[in-house]
Amino acid sequence: SKIAGKTAHAVNQFFINLRQKMGIDAYYRIFKTITSDNGSEFSELTQVHDHVFYADPYSPWERGSNEINNRFLRKEITKGEAINNYSSAQIIVTNDWMNHYPRAIFNGHSSMDIYRKAFYQEISQLHQPIINWSVLFI
Numbered sequence: 001s002k003i004a005g006k007t008a009h010a011v012n013q014f015f016i017n018l019r020q021k022m023g024i025d026a027y028y029r030i031f032k033t034i035t036s037d038n039g040s041e042f043s044e045l046t047q048v049h050d051h052v053f054y055a056d057p058y059s060p061w062e063r064g065s066n067e068i069n070n071r072f073l074r075k076e077i078t079k080g081e082a083i084n085n086y087s088s089a090q091i092i093v094t095n096d097w098m099n100h101y102p103r104a105i106f107n108g109h110s111s112m113d114i115y116r117k118a119f120y121q122e123i124s125q126l127h128q129p130i131i132n133w134s135v136l137f138i
Helices: 008-022 024-030 060-076 088-100 111-123
Strands: 034-036 052-054
Touching (some): 008 024, 024 111, 088 111
């Protein structure tokens, strides 16, 4: 689903809704930490997640995977261009391409391959079903 805006409240509400859909145990098994930059929209993440890491300013190596994803995204959406200029379908196609792109860091597997493997390992240890599985494979 889409975050409603670029405010701390909107970002927090997204995580609250996700946690409710997944159930608290599954949520914390899948999202062990959240790594963020220091944008104001992320300033209150500690209110909705126990383990938040804020990268130091001007230290992109602290968010290496995020920087690579930004590079992928910029192949489709030019930096400085409003994402609102793109349809939801275009964003979904780009997101799908990024998540299924084979990566050297994963020995030719995609980030989705790695996520699914970890997801099933973690979820198999739960004693309760996830309320809404589809929320995890957007």
